[in-house]
Amino acid sequence: MKNSDIGLLMVAFVWGLTFVIVKESLFYISPFKFLFYRFSLSFLLLLGISIKKLKNITVKTVKYGSFIGIALFCGYGFQTVGLQYTTPANAGFITGLSVVIVPFLSFALLQKKPSIYSIIGVLCAVVGLFFLSFQQFDMNYGDFLVLLCAFSFAMHIILVGKYAPFYDPVLLTMVQIGMVALLSGVLSAGQSSVINATVIEALIVTALFATVMAFLVQNMAQKYTPPTRTAVVFAMEPVFAAVCSFLLIHEVFTVRKIIGCVLILAGMLITELKKQSDSKVKLKGKN
Helix, strand or coil: CCHHHHHHHHHHHHHHHHHHHHHHHCCCECHHHHHHHHHHHHHHHHHHHCHHHHHHCCHHHHHHHHHHHHHHHHHHHHHHHHCCCCCHHHHHHHHCCHHHHHHHHHHHHHCCCCCHHHHHHHHHHHHHHHHHHEECCEECHHHHHHHHHHHHHHHHHHHHHHHHHHCCHHHHHHHHHHHHHHHHHHHCCCCCECCCHHHHHHHHHHHHHHHHHHHHHHHHHCCCCCHHHHHHHHCCHHHHHHHHHHHHHCCCCCHHHHHHHHHHHHHHHHHHHHHHHHHHHHHHHHC
16 A cells, blocks of 8 residues: 555544544534634634735635535534434444435536446445434434535535636635634534533544645645545545444444445445546546
């Protein structure tokens, strides 16, 4: 495994770990207050990193970065609130469904027809979601919120794919994160919170490692690792979420949950491996 792949794998691990530590912190702080602190800190850190680039920022960068930021805010908002009512492992795997939702949102919004592999991947993921989340045909409220989070992150991926090629990625990301901080601050106004060691630990890990450093590592690693391989590596995120949930808070896994996790992961890999195959075909065609 290349150093760039190891870097991406560490990013996936940090993202998987955050499901557990964020859930623990929510006993002391409201979801939107937590998001406000997390993304404000991330914004300030990115502002410091990109201070020399600010002279190049344009109205369109702010406009489209804000659009992307709204989708990102919805994703983290639904996810963080959902974590109050579901387990970190469930949240990790359901969030991962964004990978298989993307092709169908692309078809609806951009008229890009999904492949048969995407359809198979979605079917696997939907069946897995049933095993993981439904009990007697009744979906847990937290799982439903995290499912909305997956749709929001899928929309975020589509918007980034549409606008990122035309604007500075660092400035675009800074605007996104600033928008998440702004909206979280509005919704958290008047909410009380207890700032203790658990909350501080969660804020440091999510703001510094899961947001700023993860973004920088991803950008550096993708100079050497193609996007399709990156997506497959990131499919390990929900697996890490499940492992961390088991090791740190002793979450119990039934056979039904294990089957659901395996099916969702299979759906994600089928979708992404097909994209990798398509990319190789295109590269051969160019040669």
